[in-house]
Amino acid sequence: MKNHDVEDTWHYHNGTKHPNGTLLNRYHTFHAGMRPAPYKIYKNVSKISLSLDKEPIGISALDAISNIYDSKVGMIPDLNILTRILYFSGGITRTIKFPPPMGEFEFRAASCTGALYHIEIYVVCSDIPGLDAGVYHFDPKELKLNILRKGDFRHVLVDATADEEFVKQAPVMLIFTDVFSRNSVKYQAREYRHAFWDCGTIISNTLSIISAHKISSRLISGFVDNTINNLLGLDHTKEASLVILPIGYTEKPIPKSPPIVSINIESIISDSDVDYPEINSMHDASSLCDNTEVKSWRKHFAKSQHNVTDLIPLGTGTLTNDGIEKVILRRGSTRAFSHDSISFEQLSTILKRSTNGIDTDFLAKHDTLNDLYLIVNRVDGLPSGSYHYVKEKDSLQLLRAGDFREISGNLGLGQDLPRDASVTIFIMVNLQKVLGNFGNRGYRIAQLDAAITGGKMYLAAYALNIGATGLTFYDDMVTDFFSPHAKNKETMFLIALGKKVINES
Ligand SMILES: Cc1cc2nc3c(=O)[nH]c(=O)nc-3n(C[C@H](O)[C@H](O)[C@H](O)COP(=O)(O)O)c2cc1C
Structure with a gap:
């Protein structure tokens, strides 16, 4: 239980400051030819093709980014809506050809430091219209879901979040992970800041699309890290879960999950294999070990300190x-x-x-x-x-x-x-x-x-x-x-x- 020894954070934060962070090598170089493939590739995996409907649903962007739907007002998203949520969060929105050695770049829906696209998105869901219960990885390149597990594994998330109220009601959960070396190849140990920056810009899009569909969601940052990483079959020294986003609302109680056996599907997460131990140390220091620790962590939930001022239409x-x-x-x-x-x-x-x-x-x-x-x-x-x-x-x-x-x-x-x-x-x-x-x-x-x-x-x-x-x-x-x-x-x-x-x- 290292979470409360915050010296670890100061060591990391001060050590990764520009211009004189002691954890950064000022002579480090990066050129476009070193850019790792920005996708996680599963070999011999069963896939589900997604059919994308990009049609606007008639909610203005300014409303979508500022609205929040109440947790009890929910719905069960179907595969069509889920695909829209995934695409407008992490999908490829444009391709630009640059002169060599850069070549063709596929840009995504949200901004990302160095366009290195180190954030992956997974789905854990019950049966929803168009999709069976399972654990899936979103492949933005092929616009497909890779099937990692079949069955309803949501209870693993309920346990890992110590019975978080919103998680207990959600038919669909997204899990955002970070592949460390895909970004550290350029930014070295500062990558662990980028993990949350680049996850955050994606989540801004995700929340906006979810709110445009009038679906409720809650961002969950307190969970037992190892449990979620195991569910997704991650080697947590290379790729780790950052946040969970339960989506929608159902009154049906979540059933007991099938046993978690290891996922035997080979995958390539990055073709850069240089590790930065400072990233692993910071991640471990901020990990929560069991659901008692999660529960006590959540007690610090910060109550509103002031009255909320209603939105005033400006300009x-x-x-x-x-x-x-x-x-x-x-x-x-x-x-x-x-x-x-x-x-x-x-x-x-x-x-x-x-x-x-x-x-x-x-x-x-x-x-x-x-x-x-x-x-x-x-x-x-x-x-x-x-x-x-x-x-x-x-x-x-x-x-x-x-x-x-x-x-x-x-x-x-x-x-x-x-x-x-x-x-x-x-x-x-x-x-x-x-x-x-x-x-x-x-x-x-x-x-x-x-x-x-x-x-x-x-x-x-x-x-x-x-x-x-x-x-x-x-x-x-x-x-x-x-x-x-x-x-x-x-x-x-x-x-x-x-x-x-x-x-x-
Ligand atoms: C947190 C953050 C920091 C960034 N820092 C810089 C920067 O210092 N200089 C720069 O030219 N672009 C910066 N960018 C822009 C990225 O290079 C850009 O998002 C990426 O190439 C993807 O392109 P797009 O945003 O046009 O889709 C930053 C983006 C983010 C999200």
């Missing part, structure tokens, strides 16, 4: 009704920003719609663990400067007025994107406080919570035809810049918003 003149499917399909990370401004109404809408919270096992609905800090370079109706977003009051508090464009670029690893953007948003967390409540596993949820907010901002921006990109950052320089307000806060995610340069694809 109604600029709102679009573009459906969530259309917005996911047109999303892509902006590669060059012009210096043109976005409007204050547009910025307000993005902030408001992407911070309405999520239903989780660690926070009250509508709350988040994170705090938003902004550098406004050019927003019509808002003076340039640094700001803190005060969610309860729906307002931006000016910290310092001034032109911080160059600083914005410097903080974002000296790249042009954060310098040229209209606004950069740093999603920060008081890590000490979160670790105090949740132990090392708090590190997982702090990264994930921030990434889901960042993923929703991507979608909200694209709904308004504004460009966006995730970025990485110089950790301590960001804290220093926003201090004293952000003293004791650590950056978890950075996103830049602005107008794309006209001829950018």
Whole structure:
């Protein structure tokens, strides 16, 4: 039971800070030719072909990202809806040919650091219309489900989550895993942060599509790690479960599961086999060993600290009704920003719609663990400067007025994107406080919570035809810049918003 010795998290977090993290080798190199195949391939496995219906169901993206459905209002998704959820979360949405050695790249529905696509999605379900009960792996390349187990194994998840109330009622559960070496080949030990960033951006899409279908779901981060990894047949030193997302509602009690025998299906998860022990140590330190530990971990569920302010429609003149499917399909990370401004109404809408919270096992609905800090370079109706977003009051508090464009670029690893953007948003967390409540596993949820907010901002921006990109950052320089307000806060995610340069694809 290592979860409460949070020194492990500080060792990992400080050691993977840019620019001087001692766990990072500054001479490490990566080139496109080293990119591992971004898919898990099962050999000799039975498969089910999925038939995809991309038709919009008529819910605007801005509504889909901000709505949460109540846990008792549910339904049993059929295979058609499940396929849509999987595709709009982790499916291939566009293919771009680059000159050698990069070659053809298949881009996915959600953004991902380095386009390395190290997050895999599994399904554990009861019989649902069109699909028998089983454990499946989603293959986005062939748009198929690989059959790993036949039968209803949901009770394994009920046990692993210590009878979590929502899990007990769900006909379908998604499990998101991380293949460490597929991303660490480029980002070394910092990969374990990316695990939650890139899982979070996918989950923003998943939650949006689920809410568009008016289905309830709850993000579950507390579970016995080994039990879930065994169910999926994972070698947890190479690939590990990150979160569970139960979907839908059924009154039928979940039956006892069949015995778990080992899955004898050969698979290739990555053709990079360099391991980073710091990733395994951080993952082990934040693992929960049995359901007593899960139960006591969940007791720290953070109750709402303040009254929730109802959504106030902002900038109604600029709102679009573009459906969530259309917005996911047109999303892509902006590669060059012009210096043109976005409007204050547009910025307000993005902030408001992407911070309405999520239903989780660690926070009250509508709350988040994170705090938003902004550098406004050019927003019509808002003076340039640094700001803190005060969610309860729906307002931006000016910290310092001034032109911080160059600083914005410097903080974002000296790249042009954060310098040229209209606004950069740093999603920060008081890590000490979160670790105090949740132990090392708090590190997982702090990264994930921030990434889901960042993923929703991507979608909200694209709904308004504004460009966006995730970025990485110089950790301590960001804290220093926003201090004293952000003293004791650590950056978890950075996103830049602005107008794309006209001829950018
Ligand atoms: C958390 C995060 C950090 C990122 N950091 C950078 C970055 O520092 N520089 C950059 O050019 N792109 C960055 N990206 C964008 C990715 O390279 C991009 O998502 C990936 O190539 C897939 O392309 P797409 O988002 O257009 O689908 C980041 C994306 C995410 C999700």
